[in-house]
Amino acid sequence: MVAHLLSLKWRLLVNGFKRSTWQLVGTIIGGLYALFWVVMLGIGSFYLAEQPLDLRGSVGVLVTSVVLLGWALIPVFLTGVDLTLDPARFNTFVLTRRDLSVGLLLSGFIGIPATLTLLVFLSQTLMWRPNLAAMAAAIISAILAALMSQVLSRLVSTAALSITANRRFRDIAAVLLFIPLMLLGPAISSLADSFDRALEWIPTVAQVLSWTPLGIFAAIPWDVAQSNMLLAALRMLISVIYLAVFAWIWSFMLMRSIENPSVAKASRKVDGLGIFSRVPATPWGAVTARALIYWLKDPRYAGSLVVVPLMLVIAWFMYNQSGSPLMVLWAGPVVFALMGFGISADVSYDSTAFSLHALSGMKGADDRWGRAIACALVALPLFMILSIGVPLILGDSTLIPALVGMNACALLASIGISSIASARYTYAVPLPGESPFKSHPGSGVRMAVTQMGIMLAMTILSAPAIGLLIAYSVTNNSMWAWVLLLVGLVLGAIYLLVGVRVGGKWLESRWPELMQATVRNR
Structure with a gap:
């Protein structure tokens, strides 16, 4: 059944391209543009391998944390989770909780955003090329981090379903979230003046994030490169536990949302003609x-x-x-x-x-x-x-x-x-x-x-x-x-x-x- 869901997602994706030439052209151009930045990140990771070990580990943890945080927040406020395979459409079919959850989770990789995310995580493995054991650990960690990106996105979106079902909340949240994005340029320009001071607290932040669900995956090859195998094994165990627990919670909430779907509230009644009474x-x-x-x-x-x-x-x-x-x-x-x-x-x-x-x-x-x-x-x-x-x-x-x-x-x-x-x-x-x-x-x-x-x-x-x-x-x-x-x-x-x-x-x-x-x- 999982394979059938993946096949269905692939066919829907291909048929969407066949229906619109503009969609195909736009997707190709957007994909190539994003792939260009993935390649640039890979080149940066390749040359980063010549830098000190702590710098490499800190950068890897921070980049992974930012990407996972983006997957957790952006779909809720801006784009929403890809609903090509809307779970609500399967509520009349006899599907087990495991088949539906695994199928929907893996179907996320049949698309450009999740695939590029996986490539981004894999490109970071190049910074560990001087140590083959660390590089192998980085590959495994990259796959786990990519899975976590899909789990976090769906978990947060499903948890916020009752709130985001309110259109007013989505409207306000989307607009307000765009404000810091617009001000990101001036903020970065201001921080550039204090770059030296930022370098002092980056390792501390990375150490804290290395034990959280956001940065723990990138910290595993860091430990292996330091020959701290016991700590690396402990982080690997904790990261798998994080992934399993979050996936179970999302699966549970998914079934609850299918069995008890949210119902949007009726619009507020307006008396009179409103603004139409104030115009000719x-x-x-x-x-x-x-x-x-x-x-x-x-x-x-x-x-x-x-x-x-x-x-x-x-x-x-x-x-x-x-x-x-x-x-x-x-x-x-x-x-x-x-x-x-x-x-x-x-x-x-x-x-x-x-x-x-x-x-x-x-x-x-x-x-x-x-x-x-x-x-x-x-x-x-x-x-x-x-x-x-x-x-x-x-x-x-x-x-x-x-x-x-x-x-x-x-x-x-x-x-x-x-x-x-x-x-x-x-x-x-x-x-x-x-x-x-x-x-x-x-x-x-x-x-x-x-x-x-x-x-x-x-x-x-x-x-x-x-x-x-x-x-x-x-x-x-x-x-x-x-x-x-x-x-x-x-x-x-x-x-x-x-x-x-x-x-x-x-x-x-x-x-x-x-x-x-x-x-x-x-």
């Missing part, structure tokens, strides 16, 4: 209200609202590092270009709900205006802060006209371009209810090409305003600031009007194709 009773007003609900409640939009302000933190950090205010001045246009770019996937985010627009006889311009106005209303508070608040904080009010013009041009140009792009190009995005950071297999290439084209068009259209901002930054002549204010507002208004008009016409001529695309992208 027109087609574009209805679209505006619907788009505002997306921006305020849909995590796929909320993720953008969290990520965009974080760029200000990064810009402020770079300002403190360099002492130049230019990074803060350029942060505003980048932020608003990204906010306007957010609606370029509006049709894709609508999914099958897009049929409401196509079948209601709505004009294309009303659809475009509703989405554009909603985006502008959401961006308005941030626009006031960055265009007026930032100059006042820096103590230079002469920056206000320059920033108002530049930010307005960036925002309106990006909305105009996005209004055209979303009426012509769609791509696979996270479906309603999925993690806002989930990426569908095969969508990466098409999404990247589309997004690069949109961003390039935004840059070209904003070139006059960018040139004026550069002139003001170089000469510090207030005349350029007032010229930029006029040019930015006029160009932004033109780009918005043209974008809505052209996008509306394209939309009216492509209702059927876009409806078909939203279904195909699911």
Whole structure:
């Protein structure tokens, strides 16, 4: 039965590639990219073999611990466990607990993430090449660590099933978890200044982790290399116990979740029309209200609202590092270009709900205006802060006209371009209810090409305003600031009007194709 489950997983994987050429191409490119870093890690491990023994052991324990911790946390908050073989689908079959658990656990390796994880662990064996016994122990430890990665991922996900069944929890957790990832660059830059001090406590941390389920596997070859066979045997025994106990707990919780599945709570009842009562009773007003609900409640939009302000933190950090205010001045246009770019996937985010627009006889311009106005209303508070608040904080009010013009041009140009792009190009995005950071297999290439084209068009259209901002930054002549204010507002208004008009016409001529695309992208 275990072999049958593995065969079923393989056939599902292959059929998925046959169904979509983009999925196959994207998977190949992503796999090759990840394999490149695995090879680089292997090369690093090869040369690390010439370093002192304690350094090799500490690095191995820390890397393994980070990888296992990632497998435990990331699926819960971001992607979720691969449910190609959803356990709930087997509750009507006569399967023993052992067969189902082992089959699901091993099926995880029929896929790129788990396979690459195994290769990462195996690549670390090269650091022990001067000692064949340590290298042999490292190979065994790598296989056990790879098994532990799958067990931890499924154990934590199953344990959190009752909590993560709540969509609100998944939405908030996914967005909040992305915050430290965005700030990882500044954090690493700050830690680089204290690298020498970090080297002092790394061995201590590694020694502690070497007795935990995260780092004990990598510590076994470390002990063998030190000729401490008794300690290595003890760690091997404890690591096997860890693996067996965690696997048993997961198997037990898995059967419980199948027998007593979690039921999502009903949505909270809303009295009245809500935000629809606050907009004009027109087609574009209805679209505006619907788009505002997306921006305020849909995590796929909320993720953008969290990520965009974080760029200000990064810009402020770079300002403190360099002492130049230019990074803060350029942060505003980048932020608003990204906010306007957010609606370029509006049709894709609508999914099958897009049929409401196509079948209601709505004009294309009303659809475009509703989405554009909603985006502008959401961006308005941030626009006031960055265009007026930032100059006042820096103590230079002469920056206000320059920033108002530049930010307005960036925002309106990006909305105009996005209004055209979303009426012509769609791509696979996270479906309603999925993690806002989930990426569908095969969508990466098409999404990247589309997004690069949109961003390039935004840059070209904003070139006059960018040139004026550069002139003001170089000469510090207030005349350029007032010229930029006029040019930015006029160009932004033109780009918005043209974008809505052209996008509306394209939309009216492509209702059927876009409806078909939203279904195909699911």
